[in-house]
Amino acid sequence: MLAALGIENGHQLSVEKVDPRPPGPHDVVVRVGASGVCHTDVAVLTGQLPIPLPLVLGHEGAGVVLEVGSEVTSLTVGDRVIGSVGAVCGSCWYCTHELTHLCASSQALTAVPSVTRADGTPVPAFVGLGSFAETMTVHEASVVRVSTDLPDDQLALIGCAITTGLGAVFNTAKVTPGASVAVIGCGGVGQAVVQGARLAGAARIIAVDTGASKRAAALGFGATDTIDPAVADTEDEVRGLTGGRGADFTFEVVGSPATISQAWALARRGGTVTLVGMPAADAMITMPAFPLASDDKRLCGSLYGGTQARRDIPMIVELAETGRLDLSSMVTRRVPLDQVNDAIRALEAGEQIRSVVV
Incomplete structure (x- = not known):
């Protein structure tokens, strides 16, 4: 599959063929329908946020579950999901005190290899997601199931910009x-x-x-x-x-x-x-x-706006479905994955509200 990787600070993303990690017992494989291009991705790429590279970037994504691990209980094949910047394990101190945006498992998921490059190098995914890719293998705690007919390019924005x-x-x-x-x-x-x-x-x-x-x-x-x-x-x-x-x-x-x-x-x-x-x-x-x-x-x-993902994301979807929240006007440009670097350039130049990789 194709994925966009940050390889070196100060350089463009490298869009290349990689091998996705097979799902573990608690993982799901998601076909990415859309991924928003966010300043936080740029901050990682430029080194403003000192997160080690290489890394599959993208964290504002939505798509459909293609495969589930043997012990996954919250999702099934065919579910539509939105990636959550903060994982929700549901059992750590923060999750049990209604602070799921600070879930203790989030940082650990970022270190898990997500894909393998052609030279055999394992590469993790930003915040455990890595939505600048055709598919992403993620822990079930990192996505939220939604029931809606809203298009993926609008749902993707709920993963970060809107919830934040x-x-x-x-x-x-x-x-x-x-x-x-x-x-x-x-x-x-x-x-x-x-x-x-x-x-x-x-x-x-x-x-x-x-x-x-x-x-x-x-x-x-x-x-x-x-x-x-x-x-x-x-x-x-x-x-x-x-x-x-x-x-x-x-x-x-x-x-x-x-x-x-x-x-x-x-x-x-x-x-x-x-x-x-x-x-x-x-x-x-x-x-x-x-x-x-x-x-x-x-x-x-x-x-992350103090977001309690499993509570807030479905509520935000309903606000959009009923016309109280305008998501469609937020999407000002749609680009294919191989043009993600141009979308990043436009973001840095302040030329749009949100580009979405589709």
């Missing part, structure tokens, strides 16, 4: 009806935050991005206002839209120290600042200590 964005709104920040929200960074995850804020009943949703097309898209997804930080003073603009206070909830969806500091500055006293973007492993932020205490703000990390 909506989860940040509902699970982490807990946005309240009538609130004011500012979203810094309006790529795929940022647009999902905008949609989540709309679903939560936020009265004012301010989308902040230098890209004109992304600001326009945000208005379509529910933003009430947009700001181009390249031409306007973002803090002044947000305060002007929120009675001089600042936003009740701010979301940083870029992953840079500068925008993290900006998200803090845009929040009102007593507001909530949620960090959604993935910064470089060595990035540092500095903050004055007195306002950290005296302004009574809440600073929250939001890994």
